[in-house]
Amino acid sequence: MRPNLLCPVNAKLCMATFKTQVVSETENGAVSLAVQHLAAGNLVAIPTETVYGLAADATEYAAVQQIYKAKGRPSFNPLICHVADVAMAKKIVTVSALASRLMEIYWPGPLTLVLPARPDSPIAAPVSAGLDTLAVRCPNKGITREIIRKLEKPIAAPSANPSGKLSPTSAADVLAGLDGKLPLIIDAGDAPEGIESTIIGVKNDKLYLLRPGTITADEIAERLGQPVLDRNEDEISAPGQLLSHYAPEASVRLNATEKRDGELLIGFGDIKGDISLSASGDLSEAAHNLFKTIRNADKTSTRIAVAPVPNEGIGIAINDRLKRAAAPRKDA
Numbered sequence: 069m070r071p072n073l074l075c076p077v078n079a080k081l082c083m084a085t086f087k088t089q090v091v092s093e094t095e096n097g098a099v100s101l102a103v104q105h106l107a108a109g110n111l112v113a114i115p116t117e118t119v120y121g122l123a124a125d126a127t128e129y130a131a132v133q134q135i136y137k138a139k140g141r142p143s144f145n146p147l148i149c150h151v152a153d154v155a156m157a158k159k160i161v162t163v164s165a166l167a168s169r170l171m172e173i174y175w176p177g178p179l180t181l182v183l184p185a186r187p188d189s190p191i192a193a194p195v196s197a198g199l200d201t202l203a204v205r206c207p208n209k210g211i212t213r214e215i216i217r218k219l220e221k222p223i224a225a226p227s228a229n230p231s232g233k234l235s236p237t238s239a240a241d242v243l244a245g246l247d248g249k250l251p252l253i254i255d256a257g258d259a260p261e262g263i264e265s266t267i268i269g270v271k272n273d274k275l276y277l278l279r280p281g282t283i284t285a286d287e288i289a290e291r292l293g294q295p296v297l298d299r300n301e302d303e304i305s306a307p308g309q310l311l312s313h314y315a316p317e318a319s320v321r322l323n324a325t326e327k328r329d330g331e332l333l334i335g336f337g338d339i340k341g342d343i344s345l346s347a348s349g350d351l352s353e354a355a356h357n358l359f360k361t362i363r364n365a366d367k368t369s370t371r372i373a374v375a376p377v378p379n380e381g382i383g384i385a386i387n388d389r390l391k392r393a394a395a396p397r398k399d400a
């Protein structure tokens with residue numbers, strides 16, 4: 069297969085309109101096609117175990133700039149560097165003993181670590197948006213690690229959605245939000261976890277929760293035998309934690325125990341609703357279904373109500389996303 073570009077020159081030089089190609093991860097040549105595009109400075113949507121990412125060669129300034137442009141992402145909001153293994157992470161960040169233990173336990177997997185950037189890091193400046201730290205993650209998705217390994221460079225990849233909108237859990241979701249803004253989407257079906265990685269900041273041998281996810285702060289604290297602190301305790305920077313995020317077109321009402329006129333009710337457990345995050349009250353299942361269910365609800369109703377989800381374990385990450393989905397919008 070050959071890259072299917074409408075832009076006649078290297079995409080570093082122009083923000084082309086692409087015919088976006090969707091290629092299954094099982095198709096022969098999918099990995100080399102993705103690597104070819106990334107090496108040419110183009111964007112590629114990649115599957116991960118959490119949500120789909122919008123990837124570029126993290127060492128190429130112009131390629132990384134395209135991510136911000138395609139998403140309409142504010143330039144102050146840094147990107148996660150995805151690596152193939154711990155050795156690749158060590159080339160871009162300083163890995164303390166504590167960070168190293170976290171990598172041993174949870175990588176590959178849905179845990180992002182914010183660590184000091186190495187002074188000799190080859191990562192392009194816009195990735196860290198001016199901070200002296202970098203977020204690193206090793207995704208638990210074989211094809212994506214293979215792409216990174218073959219590129220021989222980390223890839224910068226935020227979730228593959230227009231800024232402020234719901235994260236994509238399928239290739240179709242990526243296409244719906246970014247069609248024409250990138251040449252290639254690698255399709256690996258439904259993302260298994262369904263919500264983005266847990267983000268932990270490691271600073272002066274302390275751990276800080278920057279974003280809750282399916283690996284919970286309590287679990288990490290127990291495994292490491294030390295607390296995971298609130299990021300506000302030491303004013304740890306988390307520029308991406310904006311109040312309005314994950315916004316569907318519809319309005320969102322939380323903690324709804326019954327449906328009001330004109331609403332579509334998303335249920336959980338005993339509250340059945342029109343559609344349920346998990347009829348059995350399973351929080352992992354609810355996380356897997358969260359963005360997908362809100363997307364579907366958004367297609368059929370202008371008013372969405374959501375049943376209460378217990379604020380414990382993975383429920384903390386689900387409620388974090390729901391709170392942002394329901395927050396007043398910038399343009400409202």
Ligand code: TXA
Nearest residue numbers: 118120121146147201202203226227264265306307308
């Ligand atoms: O599961 C995930 O993490 C997905 C997949 C694609 O890997 N990625 C993802 O990226 O959710 P994004 O850009 O949508 O969210 C990354 C978050 C943002 O809130 C950003 O502000 C934060 O990570 N972040 C990145 N670098 C940081 C840094 N150096 N310090 C603090 N926060 C950082």
Ligand code: MG
Nearest residue numbers: 226227228235
């Ligand atoms: Mg995102």
